Amino acid sequence: MKSVDRDLVELSDLAPEAIRKLLHRADQMRTQQVPLWRDSVRHVGLIFAEPSTRTSLSFVAAIDRLGAYPLQLDAENSSFSKGETLLDTASTLESIGAESIVVRDGNEMSARSLAEHCDAGVINAGGGTRAHPTQGLLDALTLLDEFGDLEGKTVGIVGDVLRSRVARSDIVAFQALGARVVLVAPDYFQDKTLSEAGVELESKLDDALPHLDAIQMLRIQKERGDGDPEHNLQNYVRDYRLDERRLALARPSLVVLHPGPMNREVEITSGVADGPRSRIRQQVANGVPVRMAVVERALGQASG
Ligand code: CP
Numbered sequence: 001m002k003s004v005d006r007d008l009v010e011l012s013d014l015a016p017e018a019i020r021k022l023l024h025r026a027d028q029m030r031t032q033q034v035p036l037w038r039d040s041v042r043h044v045g046l047i048f049a050e051p052s053t054r055t056s057l058s059f060v061a062a063i064d065r066l067g068a069y070p071l072q073l074d075a076e077n078s079s080f081s082k083g084e085t086l087l088d089t090a091s092t093l094e095s096i097g098a099e100s101i102v103v104r105d106g107n108e109m110s111a112r113s114l115a116e117h118c119d120a121g122v123i124n125a126g127g128g129t130r131a132h133p134t135q136g137l138l139d140a141l142t143l144l145d146e147f148g149d150l151e152g153k154t155v156g157i158v159g160d161v162l163r164s165r166v167a168r169s170d171i172v173a174f175q176a177l178g179a180r181v182v183l184v185a186p187d188y189f190q191d192k193t194l195s196e197a198g199v200e201l202e203s204k205l206d207d208a209l210p211h212l213d214a215i216q217m218l219r220i221q222k223e224r225g226d227g228d229p230e231h232n233l234q235n236y237v238r239d240y241r242l243d244e245r246r247l248a249l250a251r252p253s254l255v256v257l258h259p260g261p262m263n264r265e266v267e268i269t270s271g272v273a274d275g276p277r278s279r280i281r282q283q284v285a286n287g288v289p290v291r292m293a294v295v296e297r298a299l300g301q302a303s304g
Pocket of ligand 1: 053054126
């Protein structure tokens with residue numbers, strides 16, 4: 001039977017100590033002698049049923065750097081498009097030799113279901129609006145790079161919280177490291193059930209900004225529906241866009257994150273996204289060592 005420690009479906013499946021251990025291993029991966037495997041062929045299957053740039057390419061880079069080989073499915077030009085099920089697709093990849101399967105799907109339970117049925121270590125690369133665990137880890141690593149420690153730090157997550165799998169995974173990762181998390185959103189983008197996770201809810205960005213050490217700006221996810229009719233883009237931009245004028249309300253040490261892809265000039269201006277407080281490029285770069293650590297674990301390797 002597969003060790004459950006090989007799957008990464010949701011960060012909430014992991015104890016805070018396991019999250020810290022993965023982040024420590026990711027940090028080591030930056031200077032790890034690679035490839036790890038020279039004498040054996042290890043395959044990792046990649047199934048992206050939803051679009052991706054950063055996640056899919058950084059998984060490929062991570063697999064390459066480890067010395068394994070990606071079996072990358074082109075969902076549109078594969079038998080997936082003929083109606084083959086996700087489970088049959090994953091089984092096919094396993095039969096070809098995949099010892100780990102990376103999956104992104106619109107159905108939030110797909111990764112969980114594959115983890116239950118596959119011998120391969122399953123990694124959730126984004127499932128519905130529920131979980132994006134490797135994004136949560138790379139965001140946490142970016143903040144650790146900045147602050148060394150998140151105990152006593154306050155992180156704001158701003159915008160379309162309701163439809164954000166990033167927000168849900170960030171909450172778990174940031175809290176595991178001791179941070180306080182504030183969700184800032186208008187009512188129509190807020191998820192009040194998340195207050196049960198011990199986060200604070202705030203509706204006014206200008207009130208929250210002066211108290212934050214870091215801010216994660218979320219994209220409005222138009223592809224997941226029009227949302228509430230109350231949502232008015234002009235009003236949203238007026239009240240929630242992070243621009244230079246609004247940034248003046250924040251501490252000079254505030255750092256700015258965005259998981260990407262960005263709607264430039266909607267939730268964040270180019271001046272902020274490309275400015276000195278932005279850590280957005282660092283987030284993308286940190287995706288590679290984080291995914292190296294997660295793939296290593298999924299392949300059943302002992303981590304150092
Ligand atoms: N942040 C993120 O998941 O980006 P992609 O959709 O480009 O992978």
